[in-house]
Amino acid sequence: MHTTTTATVPGALPRTPALALRGLHKTFGSPSATVRAVDGLDLTIMPGEVVAFLGPNGAGKTTTIDMVLGLAEPSAGTVQVFGQSPADAIAAGRVAAVMQTGGLLRDITVAETVELTAALFGRKDAKPHPFLERAGIADIAGRMVGKCSGGQQQRLRFAMALVSEPDLLLLDEPTTGMDVEGRRDFWASIREDAARGRTVVFATHYLEEADAYADRIVLVAHGRVVADGSAAEIKKLASGRTVTAAFPDATHLGAAADAVRALPGVEQVDTRGLRLVVRGADSDAVARYLLTGTSAHDLEVTAENLEEAFVALTGDGPHASAASHQTAPALDGADR
């Protein structure tokens, strides 16, 4: 696991990153109650990568995207988009975004919205139709935006983002509120588009969405990158289970803890009173060993969800122990 993945082609000349975030911080609020939304985030994304920005709600994903787009000013650190400032990159049409909500006029048609966007980018000649086609909404070109479903509006935002032919496309939780089918269709359009070589960065809290559509997953929690790697690597992190079991006395507990540590796939062993808590990928092996080889009783196996994985990865004490106790509620379906 590493924190800077670069997609350099062997022998290729070093290229300007599509996105370079260095020591990014963003704090909100009054001096009495400061919220550190982004807290020292470093990230490099090379042209052509399709990257998922995965994290629970409140991890700092949207704030980071706002800073990349120049909609928010970093409290500290730098943002470079193809070596430019966000404002310059926006003005040059090199970066575009599909935002989560809002940003549409309800009383104009779908085609008019795209036509206007094109005009604002100085492309008066650009006909809306091809963009609508690529976003899969050519059939509702004449519909008022206010009459469109949430999924159709999201596709419209996508069509608007395509107008400037951006080199970097950012999507902030783009499929929120879509049904399963709509979600699949939407991603098919994005994937098709990314195949042309566009760099795509999307924020999501759905692990399966990140897994299915990204080449690389950047896991964020508490405003920092806590893991960065391929989908398979990240999935492995979140696929662990926790086995807990009670012991009659501390001696038995201590002996079992030492033995369990040696089992393959065991990542973490803790004791809590007379209970042993074992985190690892192969819960079956741990359970089998505990029940057959030790005096353990009242054994429980709980599936680990992403949030627990995040917490374990961030490794900040109070949060970590608090969250690993409970069977934390599912992270908006992230682990289903």
Next chain:
Amino acid sequence: MTTSTPPTALTAARTTGGLNATYLRLELRRLVRNRRTVIFSLVMPPVFFLIFGMNSEYKTEDAGNGNVTAWILVSMALYGALLTATAGGASVSVERAQGWTRQLRLTPLRPAVYVATKLAAAMTLGAVSVAVTMLVGLVTGGASMPFTAWVSCALIAWAGSIVFAAFGLFMGYLLPAENVMQILGPVLALLSFAGGLFVPLGDNWFADVAKATPTYGLAELTRAPLGDGFSWVAVVNVVAWAAVFSLGAAWRYRKDTARV
């Protein structure tokens, strides 16, 4: 990843950021499509004139160098102009609440140009509003005033209404957004009474208070060509309120765009 199919860099995008004809056209189309706007700007003022101004007594009664009907006609034209301008200014805050201005920041369009576009559209509709009302007055034949008054009253009402565009803009930034005109509508009606647009101001305490309201100065100036007389009080009133509203709007606008 090979570089054989790079996304085409957009060169045309670098050119613009200024006033955009497509945007202005679309804004006008939106105004005309909006039933409420059409009723308030283009239907209500002439209908009010027909209801309140066509009394046969008014047609014969003199007011300055015109008749009372002309006096009411000019008042209604101004009413339409300032209603249209206020609604236009206030619509900026509505669109801000809907996240549209944020979306625009992802385009080369500059925020100041956006506001200018909105105001230009509102002023264009305001011109149509004034023209329609004056035309109804002309066609129905009741209003009588010198030719220069027909033209100059209309022009002053229209040009002066920009003060109320600033008013709408400022209030839009201050008030909770989604339906700011539901608050400003009644406020404007009250202000219109204070400006003597619906009934002439008498000689009482209300008239004294009214002199300080933003409608009073503009109404006085608009009716000046009718021989109501030009007064410096009215000029000071208009200039002062114009300063208050535009500085206020500029202050909130700066705060809003710097908020980032």
